[in-house]
Amino acid sequence: xxxxxxxxxxxxxxxxxxxxxxxxxxxxxxxxxxxxxxxxxxxxxxxxxxxxxxxxxxxxxxxxxxxxxxxxxxxxxxxxxxxxxxxxxxxxxxxxxxxxxxxxxxxxxxxxxxxxxxxxxxxxxxxxxxxxxxxxxxxxxxxxxxxxxxxxxxxxxxxxxxxxx
Amino acid sequence: xxxxxxxxxxxxxxxxxxxxxxxxxxxxxxxxxxxxxxxxxxxxxxxxxxxxxxxxxxxxxxxxxxxxxxxxxxxxxxxxxxxxxxxxxxxxxxxxxxxxxxxxxxxxxxxxxxxxxxxxxxxxxxxxxxxxxxxxxxxxxxxxxxxxxxxxxxxxxxxxxxxxxxxxxxxxxxxxxxxxxxxxxxxxxxxxxxxxxxxxxxxxxxxxxxxxxxxxxxxxxxxxxxxxxxxxxxxxxxxxxxxxxxxxxxxxxxxxxxxxxxxxxxxxxxxxxxxxxxxxxxxxxxxxxxxxxxxxxxxxxxxxxxxxxxxxxxxxxxxxxxxxxxxxxxxxxxxxxxxxxxxxxxxxxxxxxxxxxxxxxxxxxxxxxxxxxxxxxxxxxxxxxxxxxxxxxxxxxxxxxxxxxxxxxxxxxxxxxxxxxxxxxxxxxxxxxxxxxxxxxxxxxxxxxxxxxxxxxxxxxxxxxxxxxxxxxxxxxxxxxxxxxxxxxxxxxxxxxxxxxxxxxxxxxxxxxxxxxxxxxxxxxxxxxxxxxxxxxxxxxxxxxxxxxxxxxxxxxxxxxxxxxxxxxxxxxxxxxxxxxxxxxxxxxxxxxxxxxxxxxxxxxxxxxxxxxxxxxxxxxxxxxxxxxxxxxxxxxxxxxxxxxxxxxxxxxxxxxxxxxxxxxxxxxxxxxxxxxxxxxxxxxxxxxxxxxxxxxxxxxxxxxxxxxxxxxxxxxxxxxxxxxxxxxxxxxxxxxxxxxxxxxxxxxxxxxxxxxxxxxxxx
Ligand code: FES
Ligand code: FES
Numbered sequence: 001x002x003x004x005x006x007x008x009x010x011x012x013x014x015x016x017x018x019x020x021x022x023x024x025x026x027x028x029x030x031x032x033x034x035x036x037x038x039x040x041x042x043x044x045x046x047x048x049x050x051x052x053x054x055x056x057x058x059x060x061x062x063x064x065x066x067x068x069x070x071x072x073x074x075x076x077x078x079x080x081x082x083x084x085x086x087x088x089x090x091x092x093x094x095x096x097x098x099x100x101x102x103x104x105x106x107x108x109x110x111x112x113x114x115x116x117x118x119x120x121x122x123x124x125x126x127x128x129x130x131x132x133x134x135x136x137x138x139x140x141x142x143x144x145x146x147x148x149x150x151x152x153x154x155x156x157x158x159x160x161x162x163x164x165x
Numbered sequence: 166x167x168x169x170x171x172x173x174x175x176x177x178x179x180x181x182x183x184x185x186x187x188x189x190x191x192x193x194x195x196x197x198x199x200x201x202x203x204x205x206x207x208x209x210x211x212x213x214x215x216x217x218x219x220x221x222x223x224x225x226x227x228x229x230x231x232x233x234x235x236x237x238x239x240x241x242x243x244x245x246x247x248x249x250x251x252x253x254x255x256x257x258x259x260x261x262x263x264x265x266x267x268x269x270x271x272x273x274x275x276x277x278x279x280x281x282x283x284x285x286x287x288x289x290x291x292x293x294x295x296x297x298x299x300x301x302x303x304x305x306x307x308x309x310x311x312x313x314x315x316x317x318x319x320x321x322x323x324x325x326x327x328x329x330x331x332x333x334x335x336x337x338x339x340x341x342x343x344x345x346x347x348x349x350x351x352x353x354x355x356x357x358x359x360x361x362x363x364x365x366x367x368x369x370x371x372x373x374x375x376x377x378x379x380x381x382x383x384x385x386x387x388x389x390x391x392x393x394x395x396x397x398x399x400x401x402x403x404x405x406x407x408x409x410x411x412x413x414x415x416x417x418x419x420x421x422x423x424x425x426x427x428x429x430x431x432x433x434x435x436x437x438x439x440x441x442x443x444x445x446x447x448x449x450x451x452x453x454x455x456x457x458x459x460x461x462x463x464x465x466x467x468x469x470x471x472x473x474x475x476x477x478x479x480x481x482x483x484x485x486x487x488x489x490x491x492x493x494x495x496x497x498x499x500x501x502x503x504x505x506x507x508x509x510x511x512x513x514x515x516x517x518x519x520x521x522x523x524x525x526x527x528x529x530x531x532x533x534x535x536x537x538x539x540x541x542x543x544x545x546x547x548x549x550x551x552x553x554x555x556x557x558x559x560x561x562x563x564x565x566x567x568x569x570x571x572x573x574x575x576x577x578x579x580x581x582x583x584x585x586x587x588x589x590x591x592x593x594x595x596x597x598x599x600x601x602x603x604x605x606x607x608x609x610x611x612x613x614x615x616x617x618x619x620x621x622x623x624x625x626x627x628x629x630x631x632x633x634x635x636x637x638x639x640x641x642x643x644x645x646x647x648x649x650x651x652x653x654x655x656x657x658x659x660x661x662x663x664x665x666x667x668x669x670x671x672x673x674x675x676x677x678x679x680x681x682x683x684x685x686x687x688x689x690x691x692x693x694x695x696x697x698x699x700x701x702x703x704x705x706x707x708x709x710x711x712x713x714x715x716x717x718x719x720x721x722x723x724x725x726x727x728x729x730x731x732x733x734x735x736x737x738x739x740x741x742x743x744x745x746x747x748x749x750x751x752x753x754x755x756x757x758x759x760x761x762x763x764x765x766x767x768x769x770x771x772x773x774x775x776x777x778x779x780x781x782x783x784x785x786x787x788x789x790x791x792x793x794x795x796x797x798x799x800x801x802x803x804x805x806x807x808x809x810x811x812x813x814x815x816x817x818x819x820x821x822x823x824x825x826x827x828x829x830x831x832x833x834x835x836x837x838x839x840x841x842x843x844x845x846x847x848x849x850x851x852x853x854x855x856x857x858x859x860x861x862x863x864x865x866x867x868x869x870x871x872x873x874x875x876x877x878x879x880x881x882x883x884x885x886x887x888x889x890x891x892x893x894x895x896x897x898x899x900x901x902x903x904x905x906x907x908x909x910x911x912x913x914x915x916x917x918x919x920x921x922x923x924x925x926x927x928x929x
Contacts, residue, residue, distance in 0.1 A: 035200035036193015038406075040356050041438040045845035048356055076193035090191040094183060097815045100823065101643025102190025103197060103356040103406025128853040135845070137356050137407050138643050140822035141856045 005069040009034065010078030018065045025049045025060035028075060036076040036106050040135070047134030050107040050114075051075050057114035059133075076106035079113070088154040089113060092147035100138035107134050112148045120156040122149065177652040178873045181815035182662045184648045186404070186641075198376035198403045198417075199360035202433035206362060207236055209417075209424045209434040210283035212273040212290050213444060214265035217301075217513040218314065219294035221264055224273060228289040234282035237428055238290060239274040244423060246392030250415055252382060252680075254480035256315060257516075259390055259419045264297070266314055267478035267513050268840065269444035276424050276432060301839070303452075303475040303510035314478065314511040321476045321509040322484045324491040326563050326771030329502030334467035338458030342538045346455060346531040347904040350475075350837040351448035353520055354850050357406020359416040359445065360435035363425035371425050372399045372673075375418045378408040378640050380670050381677035386415055387422040398422060402670035408642040409827075410519030411445045413682055414481055439843050446481045446518030447837055449474045449509070451490065451527040457535045463545045465554045467502035468535075470494045472528070474509035474517075481518030482682075483509055488615045488766065490524030492775055495563045496532035497574040497609035498554040503563045505771070514839050519682055521824075522610070522880045526831060526887060529608050530905060533888030537604070537895065547605050547892065548585055551578055551783070556609065564766060566774045571876065573807025573866035574607065577783035580805040580862045581605075588787050588801075593897070593925070600790045600925060601800075602897025606889030607783045610881045611776030613685040613761045620760035621678040621690040625654055625697040627705065627753040631725050631740030633658060633665050635697075638678035639690040640670040644879050645816035646686040650694045652812055653872050657698035658705075659722035684877030687812065688778065689759055691872035697757025704755065708742045762870070778868045780881040781807040784825075786889035787857075790897045792920070792927060795913040797833055799890060802859045809868035809876035817878050818861045824882020825859045826851045832887035833906050899925075 002017040009032060018027055025042075028034045028051070040048030042061045049060040052074040080087045086094075089112050099105050108131065115122055115130040122130070127148050128141075136144065189195030226238040241248055241262035248262060249255045261272045273290050277283035300306045306319040313319060335341060361375035371391075377383055380400040388395040405412060417434045424432040436445075454471040472490050476483035491507035540550040555574045561567050588603040613619050624636040635654050641647040651665045668674050678690045702722070709727035710717035719731040728736045746753055761777035787801040802825045811817040834849045842848050867874030887905065894912065895901040898919035902911050920927035 029200075030204075034193070035196065038197070038357070039199065040358065041845050043438065043844050043846065046356060046438075076191075080192060086191070093191060094187055097181075097184075097819050099184070099187050099190050100645070100819055101356070101405060101407045102187070102195060103404075103643075105190050106193050109191070131853050135354075135356060135850060135852060137354055137409070137827070137850060138823045139819060140824075140826035140859060141851075141853045142822055142859060143819070145853065 003066045005066055007068045007070065008072040010074055010081065020066050022065045023061055024063040024065050024068055027065040028060060034075050034077050038103055038106055040103065047111060048104055048107040050110040050134065052110055052114060055117060057111050076109055079109060088151040089148065092150040092154070096143040096147040096150065098139055098143035098147045104134060104136040108136070108144055112151065115148070116152055116155060120152050120159065122152055124149065177656045177662055178810065178812050179814065181813055182648055182652055184645055184816070185651065185667065195404045197357055197406055198374065199435045201374045201403055202362035203431065206431040206433040207276050207278060207428065208280045208283045209420050209432050210275050210280065210287055211271040211420060212275070212287045214261065214270040214272055215268060216265060216294055216296055217268050218297040218299040219265050220297060221261060221272065222293040222295055225291040226273065229275060229286040232282060232286040232289060234278040235275060235286040236278065237276040238286065239276065239423060239427065240272065243427060244390060246390045248390065250386040250390060250419060251480050252413060252482055253484045257479035259423065267515055269515060270478065274420055274424060276428060299513040301512055301514055303473050303512055306510040306512050314513065319511045321480055321511055322487040324488045324507045324771060325769060326491050326503055326505040328563055328565060331467040331469055331502040331504040334502040335458050338466050339461040340539060340542045341456065341458050342535055342542060343456040344534065344538065344903060346453040346534065348451050348527040348530060349905055350450045350515065350517065350839065351520060351831065351835050352442055352837045352842070352848050353409040353411040354848060355407030355409055355411065358436045358438055358441045359412065361417040361421050362431065362433045363421035364431035365425065365429060370397055370399050371422055372401065373418055373421050374401050374403050376405045376412055377402050377418065378412045378642050378681040380640055380672050381638055382680060383415060383418045384672045387418055390419050391422055391426050399673040402640045405640065405642040408681070409521045410682060412642065413519050413680055414446055416445055438845065442843055442848065446516045447477065448520035449476060449483065449486050449517040449524060451524065453528060453531040455531045455535055457539055459539050459543060461543065463543050463550050463553045465498055465500045468495060468500050470505045472507040474507065475512050475514055476509045477512055477514040477516040479516045481516050482523065483517060485519065485615060486524040490528050491771065492564055492611065492615065493525045493609065494528045494532060496529065497556050497607050497781055499556050499560040500563065505563060521827060521883050523683065525608065525610055526884050529606065529884045529888050530891060533606050533892060534901065537892050548582055551605065551607055564775055565772045571778060571809055571866045571868040572781065573864045574609065574781040574783065576864050576866060577781055577805040577807055578607065580864060581783050581785050581803055584803045585785050588785065598792055600792060600897040601787070602790065602893040603785060603787050604889045604892025604896055605783065605785055606885030606892065608781070608881060608884040610684065610780045610884060612688045612778050612780060612877045613683050613776055616763050616765045616773055616775040618760050619679050619685065619689065620758060621693040622676040623678065623690065623693040623697045623757045624754050625694065625701045625757065627701060627739060627743045629740070629743050629747060631738055631743060633660060635665055635667050635694060636675045637667070637669045637690055637694060638675040639686045640681045642681055644820060645813060646681065646690065648816065649687050649812045650691060653691050653695050654698045657695060658702055660725050664725060684780065684879040684881065687875050687877050688871050689761060691875060692759035693757040695757065695872045696759055697755050700755035700757065705739065705742055708746050709737050712737045712742065712745065777870060778876050780876045780878060782881050782885050784885035784889045786886065786893045788890060788893040788897060790894060790912065792916045792925065795909045795916060797894060797907065797912055799829055799857045801857050802886065803862065804859060805862040805864055806878055806881060807864040807866050808878045809871045810865050810874035811863050812873060812875050814863060817863055820878045821861045821882045822859050825886045826856055828883045828886020829855060829890065831905060832890040834908065836906050
């Protein structure tokens with residue numbers, strides 16, 4: 001029997017009937033056609049499917065769609081919705097060269113955002129441990145670490161500026 | 166300002182132009198292979214053998230066909246063309262007909278309205294097998310009386326290399342070191358599992374979108390499977406989430422082509438991670454018996470190397486690994502007397518194919534361990550012995566190829582030397598529980614395919630609006646070849662990178678650039694693109710000379726205009742030139758071609774010129790070994806790479822960083838155990854916390870035949886890392902590990918053996 005769920009994705013409201021065994025990953029990708037969220041393993045081991053659920057990062061491949069009823073999901077498509085201005089995390093990833101094939105990138109961005117939602121001055125160790133569930137086979141990680149700390153600096157400066165105004 | 170200095174100023178060569186396509190990867194809009202299929206596509210799933218070696222007696226598909234929503238069940242009988250494919254040897258059936266040869270061999274396909282239904286239908290296919298004796302060891306496979314895996318027998322191939330008189334040299338040697346090294350089966354673990362989508366276009370062509378390194382090869386093999394002319398199949402590469410060699414094979418493409426062709430419907434397929442683990446190609450496990458001889462003064466006199474490789478059930482790229490591992494067995498050293506034999510056998514293990522380095526990472530582990538052992542026996546430093554033996558201009562390789570240019574190994578060694586000495590001077594106290602060690606790893610790597618033609622083609626076109634289009638068959642799989650090709654063409658034509666539109670890796674719109682493998686795209690496809698750009702440039706200048714009534718020699722290009730450097734204030738734009746040429750019927754699209762200068766190897770002696778150029782590298786790894794837990798922490802990697810010319814330095818560094826990570830995995834943790842390894846839970850690749858800082862030292866010994874002097878770096882990046890780490894562990898413990906990976910168990914053994922040699926105290 002299908003279950004009815006209401007939830008938000010990147011600020012938009014959705015109301016869907018879903019089979020109880022379907023994952024959030026499948027629903028986002030196949031039903032909502034938001035294919036920016038990837039499926040790298042389906043077993044919670046790679047982090048490519050990371051999204052934010054009520055502001056906290058989760059593996060969408062392990063999250064049942066029915067469990068997000070009433071909740072708010074953010075995917076990579078919601079990071080810089082206007083498409084014109086890049087999010088500081090995106091800017092920094094370009095600057096440091098932390099993207100090669102790009103398949104891990106969406107998951108990296110969401111895990112990074114999860115961390116930066118909690119602190120804007122993460123140490124290198126904190127970055128590495130916050131992203132320990134995200135695998136990348138191309139970059140060797142260091143440029144991604146650098147990008148996240150660069151983004152944190154920028155976001156801290158932005159926040160300080162806002163306060164001054 | 167002279168034309169030359171203007172060109173210099175406008176050059177994009179050596180600048181880190183941002184990669185094309187990053188925006189889509191950042192905002193989620195870039196489409197990968199599992200993102201392209203429309204909703205009405207049918208799903209294709211493969212039934213795979215659970216037996217390693219068995220005769221197929223019958224396949225009963227009745228029940229499966231009755232599954233509601235199942236559209237078709239396809240078996241070998243349904244394949245209209247030649248049911249065998251493979252990049253070098255065509256020995257692999259798309260669907261097993263008479264027998265299965267490894268756990269994972271596909272026997273049938275279900276095509277259904279959803280993935281779930283396809284899976285359900287698969288579970289209702291009844292295959293009756295008669296089990297055959299299986300072989301999992303290559304030596305056993307070649308032993309007399311072993312059951313045949315393929316009709317032609319179990320030998321995949323053999324490569325012999327002979328130079329000088331090794332027996333005599335061994336007799337005269339001051340030291341001889343003989344050891345056996347063993348490496349293991351590895352999984353590429355690219356992050357994007359294979360997927361694709363196929364449909365019939367309005368011209369009746371089968372169009373296949375796929376995650377691939379090799380679109381033009383895919384096209385030929387899919388067409389042959391279907392019994393069609395190649396131009397009835399079009400392959401379009403989607404964004405590809407890493408490949409590292411495994412996406413050179415037909416993974417989903419053949420299944421998609423078959424289902425689409427027979428059902429005349431759009432179809433899609435995606436491998437689960439388990440499936441990608443089970444049935445895509447692996448790195449060849451090699452057993453390397455290595456004997457080296459040296460003189461008192463630390464010069465290599467001879468080597469005798471026997472390599473035994475396990476190619477698994479089908480050949481894939483195995484034959485390339487047979488030769489390449491043999492040719493590279495000397496390492497980047499001049500060895501006057503050589504005897505090398507490389508023999509690979511079929512077994513019932515997973516298919517081993519191309520994986521970043523084609524056998525060279527395995528042999529580098531052996532030759533670099535040997536160098537350290539020789540140094541120790543002779544009482545010279547590991548650095549010094551490498552200095553004395555490293556190839557230089559005029560040296561000859563094992564295949565008697567004389568190196569006449571761009572031999573950067575000495576420069577790489579000198580670049581890391583001060584870092585090495587500085588780290589080496591740190592000492593361990595006898596009571597320390599964390600022992601530090603430092604190790605060196607050097608390598609050479611022949612760019613492009615081995616001793617065979619491997620051309621690339623490209624076209625560069627001037628459009629009526631003055632824009633430039635570059636057509637190249639080269640698949641960018643994340644390493645950045647597209648950006649490099651654009652930089653080359655933009656520089657030649659004196660325009661910004663943004664002025665170049667790239668059309669690539671689509672067999673309907675581009676001609677073949679060959680595979681994205683063997684670190685060949687910068688050198689070979691870069692040259693093809695440059696050749697096309699040069700021809701277009703000639704045409705533009707000729708056109709401009711008439712239009713400006715100027716001396717052609719005085720003309721130069723800048724920002725899409727041709728200007729006169731003789732002081733006359735006149736110019737004409739690319740747009741004007743294009744329009745005039747078009748009106749008058751002169752061509753604006755020019756063809757470029759490049760095939761590296763190689764010769765085939767002699768079958769008996771292995772002599773020949775297998776590669777037109779070689780990349781070189783030297784790396785240092787600094788490690789710390791916890792002697793209580795056996796945990797190895799890599800503290801730092803310093804990597805010097807001779808790339809000829811770094812066209813895009815950030816991309817070169819990106820390759821080195823990523824290569825070092827893969828090398829670290831190879832050294833310490835990665836091991837694919839057939840039958841046991843099924844997911845990323847069992848197969849560990851390096852994570853954020855495993856990676857130390859990596860310092861890149863880019864060395865540029867220009868290659869005269871390379872585009873702007875460039876060679877390649879994709880595979881070289883990974884090769885020296887594992888040897889450097891293993892040498893560092895040996896340095897820390899005074900005891901060496903000969904089998905990879907250096908996992909906890911092996912390190913613990915080495916700790917005990919080091920302690921028993923009184924190198925350090927293990928207990929309080
Ligand atoms: S796809 Fe969810 S963790 Fe890998
Ligand atoms: S960039 Fe390819 S997996 Fe991270």
